[in-house]
Amino acid sequence: MSSVSIQHNVKDLITPFLAGKFYSKIGVLTDENTERFCYPLVKDGLPGHELIVIPAGEEHKNLATCQQVWEKLTELHFDRHSLVLIVGGGVLGDLGGFCAATYKRGVDFVLMPTTLLAQVDASVGGKLGIDFQNFKNHIGVFCNPVITLISPDFLKTLPERELRSGFAEVIKHCLISDKSIWRTIKEKTLANQDWNALIEHSVAFKKRVVENDPKESGLRKILNFGHTVGHAVESYFLDSGNRIFFMARQLP
Numbered sequence: 001m002s003s004v005s006i007q008h009n010v011k012d013l014i015t016p017f018l019a020g021k022f023y024s025k026i027g028v029l030t031d032e033n034t035e036r037f038c039y040p041l042v043k044d045g046l047p048g049h050e051l052i053v054i055p056a057g058e059e060h061k062n063l064a065t066c067q068q069v070w071e072k073l074t075e076l077h078f079d080r081h082s083l084v085l086i087v088g089g090g091v092l093g094d095l096g097g098f099c100a101a102t103y104k105r106g107v108d109f110v111l112m113p114t115t116l117l118a119q120v121d122a123s124v125g126g127k128l129g130i131d132f133q134n135f136k137n138h139i140g141v142f143c144n145p146v147i148t149l150i151s152p153d154f155l156k157t158l159p160e161r162e163l164r165s166g167f168a169e170v171i172k173h174c175l176i177s178d179k180s181i182w183r184t185i186k187e188k189t190l191a192n193q194d195w196n197a198l199i200e201h202s203v204a205f206k207k208r209v210v211e212n213d214p215k216e217s218g219l220r221k222i223l224n225f226g227h228t229v230g231h232a233v234e235s236y237f238l239d240s241g242n243r244i245f246f247m248a249r250q251l252p
């Protein structure tokens with residue numbers, strides 16, 4: 001398992017990580033949203049680098065987007081001694097990590113998750129991959145980043161709906177592992193939660209589970225609580241945009 005560093009200031013995350021390291025090239029991978037809202041917080045902490053931007057959204061977590069990333073890395077002469085810093089939510093981490101883990105049989109990559117959901121879930125545990133033929137996460141690998149760098153400051157860039165989505169995962173971790181924190185968080189509104197403490201708690205819990213069962217042959221399945229049905233619904237909607245229209249018409 002790779003390490004996870006949690007700090008408010010993004011520079012304080014990047015500078016110690018890069019100290020004493022030499023990378024032939026550094027690439028920052030973002031999507032259109034994180035380029036706008038998160039990259040400005042990241043770029044000042046970095047030496048010279050290339051920026052690669054992909055379209056945002058689960059519908060782009062596919063082979064065509066991987067091809068764009070691999071083409072760009074090739075065009076920019078990234079080699080085995082290069083680093084890819086992935087700045088984004090779960091889709092970007094899954095796809096970007098998969099591209100980095102397979103480009104030239106694997107280059108170093110760092111995850112910098114920018115949504116609460118990615119910070120407490122996808123950034124730990126090395127699951128990387130893409131959707132294929134409308135099956136979610138159908139092609140992928142287990143491979144860990146060199147480090148995961150988490151700044152709760154990124155949460156300020158999120159719409160409330162996105163924060164709620166990550167909060168559901170935090171609640172799930174508390175329900176599985178820690179009654180006392182569950183009691184504390186249910187007394188507070190969303191705006192009053194102590195995100196630093198909750199992220200640390202979730203990351204520590206997930207690390208414990210994954211260290212015990214990295215490839216999900218037993219214990220790690222507890223983390224799929226809620227995901228299995230969620231992934232089935234997502235696969236269903238990936239299959240046809242028309243269904244969304246159909247379902248919307250059925251709603252009262």
Ligand code: GLY
Nearest residue numbers: 121125127223224
């Ligand atoms: N998201 C569940 C897991 O990483 O196993």
